Amino acid sequence: MDKNGIVAVLDKPEGKFELKEYRVPDPAPGTILVKQELTGICGTDIHMYHGRLPGITYPICLGHEFVGTIAALGKGVTTDYLGTLVKEGDRVIVTPGVGCGKCYWCLIAKTPTTCEEAFGYGFFSDGDTHYHFTGGFAEYMYCHHPRTAFFKTELPPEVAVLMEPVTVGMHAVIRSNIKLGDTAVIQGSGAVGLATQVLAKLAGAAKVIHVGGPTDYRIKMA
Secondary structure (H helix, E strand, O other): OOOEEEEEEEOOOOOOEEEEEEEOOOOOOOOEEEEEEEEEOOHHHHHHHOOOOOOOOOOEOOOOEEEEEEEEEOOOOOEOOOOOEOOOOOEEEEOOEEOOOOOHHHHOOOOHHHOOOOEEOOOOEOOEOOEOOOOOOEOEEEEOOOOOOEEEOOOOHHHHOOHHHHHHHHHHHHHHOOOOOOEEEEEOOOHHHHHHHHHHHHHOOOEEEEEOOOOHHHHHHO
16 A cells, blocks of 8 residues: 555553554455554553563554454455455454464354464554554554454444443353343443443343442443
8 A cells, every 4th residue: 555654652661652654554365454543442551551461572552442444455355254245434343353263262162362373453563574553553453364353333433442342341241141130240340341231231130239440430330
């Protein structure tokens, strides 16, 4: 692609974010390039900023809760993960984690997050073999792996950007096997905690007890 894009690069733990300009790559066959609209700041990003997450290499482009529009489609890409037709300009939500698609965890257990070969957008070192546009804190996101799951959406970006933390809450509700009439206790009132509360009620919980929160307004919201 004959244009440059901006990437916010964190140079080291508790370091500085530097705006760097790189050439935007053309998507390879089976991949897509996304023009970012919004990116959320996850608690994991805070841990990575402070150097508390093992296995992370710096400098790095953070951000794994993002939504944007398709800037370019690689050859062969005509639909999203659910088979919905897509074109340039469509808004999409991208699943940040990608499994190998071949192991027990991916095929049988259906938990690709535990795949030993899994990787996540927003966790790559800047300038590695997957180019520079690897996290949400950038103008573009190059979804370089053909197994990347993305979904077309008509939701406004302010809502769509919350889908990643919402799915974390959904996973918690599913694993808890909440049934009609149950009581659910949720610790924490961040984006995930608030989403879990809503989903627990939808799952049938008669009473939801919310414990703890960094600020009073979140508890009031809960």
